Amino acid sequence: MGAVGLLLIISAVTFGIFFLVPKAAGVTSDDLAARFAGKTPDAATLEAIKDRFALDEPVPVQYGKYIKSIVAGDTYDTGVETIDCPAPCLGYSFRTNQPVFDEIVDRAPVTFMIAIGAAVLWLLAGITIGVVSALRRGSVIDRVSMGIALAGVSLPVFFTGLLSLAFVVHRWQLLPEVNYRGFSDNPFSLLLPWICLAFLYAALYARLTRAGMLETMNEDYIRTARAKGLPERTVVVKHGLRATLTPIMTVFGLDFGLLLGGAIITERTFSLPGIGQLALDGIYQSDLPVVLGATMVVALFVVLANLIVDILYGVVDPRVRHS
């Protein structure tokens, strides 16, 4: 119920931002209609658009209709035919003339592949580097890897992405052009976005892991494990790393949930048609149903990812399971 309430609040806020804020700034329904019209629209055109989009209806009525369509579905008149938009109907885009839910489903494979591939890379790289750095604290390896981690955190995807596209793809031609459009395409064409995104996140996770491992490896039970004669690998992985994983999982849940809702900058940088790019286009074009739909999906994924993380706590940490 909490999640449902959260989604309602988010949808209401987004709705308000789109309708109430512009109205407060003096934007009229004619202005809104003109955003959907071609060059130099005449008065009749604006009236027709206002009528068709119900722009003169009170905002609460429009919001009510939107929520109702999510629960009960809706239909849309294209002029000639009626399009069914079954529940959960997230609205209909008058820019692309498609139900928003269909668009999100169409874009989801791209976003999912970006998120999953990058997450695998950053978890593997980040945790490995973090563990090695913690175990070799103060060594050259530690300093170099933490230096790289700092660079990773400091260099956002739009920078590393554009540089790598310009040089790795176009100048040196070491990797093919990034052209992933859906499950039917080769996912390894996403290698560059994965690496750029993972570079950012791996740095963060390396630092998190290192800090956690440094703390854990000084705990009494680690000393006890070593005293019992357990192999160092078992001590590190089973006792040290396992305890460190709990905070990492918490952060990972949030990060991964957000990415599933659209890796906006990565998708934009590499021109990948994912959910993030869809949302961004929606913002640029004042396409409220798309923005609302994408926002709801992001919120849903974050809530779901956190729910899964909560369940996994019990697997990783016996104290949670027993309590």
Next chain:
Amino acid sequence: MKSPKVVTSAAAAAVALSLGLSACGGSDDSGDGGGSAKFDAGSTAVVNASDKKGGVLKYAQPDDFDSLDPANMYYAYALNFSRVYSRGLMTYASKPGTAGAEIVPDLAEAKGVVGEGGKTVTYTLKQGVKYEDGSQIKAADVKYAVARTFDRGVLRNGPSYFTQLLDADGYKGPFKDKNLDNFKGVDTPDERTVVFKLKKPFSEFDQVVGFAGQTNPLPQAKDKGERYGLHPFSSGPYKFEGDYQPKKGGVLVRNEHWDQATDPNRKQLPDRIEIQSALKAEEIDNRLISGSVHVDLPGSGVQAAARQQILTQPKLKDSADNPLAGFHWYLPINTEVIPNVECRKAIVWATDRSALFRAYGGEVGGEPATSIQPPTVAGREKGTDFYTKADANYTGDPAKAKEALAACGQPNGFSTKMVFRSDRPKEKLAAEAMKQALERVGIKIELAGYPSGTYTNEQFGSPAWTKKEKVGLGTYGWAPDWSTGYGYLQPITDQDAIVDTGNSNTSVLKDAEVNKKWDEVVSIQDPAARAKIYNEIDQRVREQAAIIPNVYAKSLLFRPSTLANVYLHAGFGMYNYATLGVTG
């Protein structure tokens, strides 16, 4: 927090810098370079002429079409591309040079025959023209295509000339009124004859019919309303393979029912045409240079990084064209906010044309303007300068400006506001140049930037807003719907063209002499006589200091060596998409 657009632009600039440095270092370019033609050859002649069939022609665009429904689009590049899969009664001639701006018969056998004192225009369809399913194109399909443009709630992107010109008042379109007999604006006495009925004579009706796709025939049974643009029914050389996916792209293949013998304006050379949408502009440039994309669909020129790369490498430069794009970036002075012509003259006299020229990219970005109509407009005369000089080195005449200020009763100057599109660096630079130049004579300018998305509708395009905010001038640009003085000047100078939202007459000009000429010119059938009046209007507007001429825009277009039959089309201001082929 900065918006993604801002931060990516900053990063793009960094990449541009590093690429530029690499280029300066003289490293070998790995791209395919260009063909044998020289720089700017495609601006006036066909480059890489070839009738070789086969291959895949790849288009890319950073955004998307307003629609692929020929009746529901307004972008010049969309209208250009629509000719690949759709035909209308009239269209632009597929010829290089100024001949391309001429409207010629397409599905019609000949130009429109004017009757009943100019109140009817009749076209006859060619024999044997067919749709992609092999069925015959009929006059009733043209009538239906025109009728559907009357529903502005569904087909809201396209031009609205037919609703204004045809004698069909009260008709709501075939979506609301299914009985096509109720549409009286077009008659179809037989299967091949289409008679347009006008409220009053309109001498450029062929142009109205030909510049856009609103007469492209469509059988009523094939219409999908606003979703028709996802899969238009082809009458041109190519047809869609599956639905077009907005912001992703689509594929076209040969239409075997199209007959070259009926169509001198198109070719059917590649086997397939692929469109990739929502690809970043900088990435498109990179792919153009490497040859993996053949055409940048919007046709507005490469971005800053590629521009530097192309202009500094002779091999790449030979594969580029730098034509006039059809736009004139001018500066309207709001005659409602600054009603005294002497005050407006002072602004024009003080304008630093040299700074403006540089703001718009110097020689590669454009050429200094004299007339309001750009050189691409048929019959346009260069004219003489009023209160300024079309000279890249002219910095204004402060002394004359002060004289004008004295005549205006404001010897110490006055204050006003200037607006510009905040996401267009050139316009921001131009606004800053104006502020500096006008301050020399005591005219204080307050600058205000607004996003492109709302600028032409809600700010500078709203006369009520400009009046309320006391906006005296702004940055603006205009390209004609069709290449005549009417297509260019009427929307930006006729009082009748002023609308509350999305207004193009941004000078809010209400000049009786200009209005009278607009009323008279529409019934003159001789194009040369009309052009003379257009030039008089052009001169009158500049005499009234309602518009400061600035630069005629030039774009830097790149043509990969594998692209065949490339030339600038005067009607669209970009390469002609209807005849392209690939040789690699």
